[in-house]
Amino acid sequence: MAFTCNICGQANSVEKARLTREEPSCTSCGSTVRMRSIVQVLTRELFGRSMTIAQIDPPRPDIVGIGMSCWHGYAGPIAHRIAYRNTFYHQEPRLDITQIDPSMEGTLDFVVSTDVFEHVAAPVHRAFDNTRRLLKPGGVFVFTVPYFHQGEQHVLTTEHFSDLHDYRIVEDEYLGPMLKNTKPNGDVQYFYNLVFHGGPGETLEMRRFSEWSVLEELKLAGFNDLTIYRNDDLPFGIAWPAGHSAPIAARVDPDASGVTVRVR
Incomplete structure (x- = not known):
C-alpha cells in the first residue's frame, strides 16, 4: 500500500502488515505508526483535520505546547510550525512532570507525551494531575502508553514498585540489573527480572496499564x-x-455534565 509520511512528506510503498506500532515504516525518516499517529492526533485536535507537518502553513507561533522526551524526528519539524518545545527528565530543557513549576500552570495549548507515563515513579496520578494543570482552558493532552484490552473487565493499573522512596538501578554479577529501594523506615527492597523499554535507566517499566485504567x-x-x-x-x-495502545486525546470541557469517551 502507498502512504505519505505526515512527518517528512516522503511517499512510501509498504506491505500493510509492516504498519506496526514500533517498526520503522517510512523509508526516509524512519518513523513508526506511533510517531506518525502523534502528528495525526495533534493536527486533528489543533486544526480539525489530519495533515502533514508541512501543511501547517502559515506557521502558528501563537499555539504553544511542550513534548516530553519526544522523538527528534517530529520534534524539530513541529517546532518550525508552532511554538513547540521538547523537554526532558535528565537534561535541559528539563521537566519533571511529577513536580511542575507553578508558573507553568495554565500556559499551554497542548502537551504531548508518548510512552513516558509507564516509566514515571509512583504514584502516577501526580503526572496526570500536573499535565491537566499545565493546560489552558480547552487545551489538549496527546498521550500514548502501551496498554492492553481487558474486555469488559475493569482492570486497574498494575504497579510494579508501589513503595518507591530512595531507589536506584544496581548491577548484580549473576542476576543482572536490579532495583534497590530504601523505604522511609530504612528497610531495603530488591526487585529482579526488571523490564526495560529501549535500554536501562529511566526506561524501566514501572507499571502496566489497561485501556480502562488509562481512561x-x-x-x-x-x-x-x-x-x-x-x-x-x-x-x-x-x-x-491489534487495536490496543492507540493514542488518546484528552481535554477538559467545563460545560460538560459528565465524561465523554469516543473512538475516532
Missing part, C-alpha cells in the same frame, strides 16, 4: 472529553490492527 487515570485527573484514535488513517500510514 480512569485521565478522568480522575479531571479530563472529561476523551478520544481514542483507534481507526486507521491509511493515507498517512497509520493502522492499528
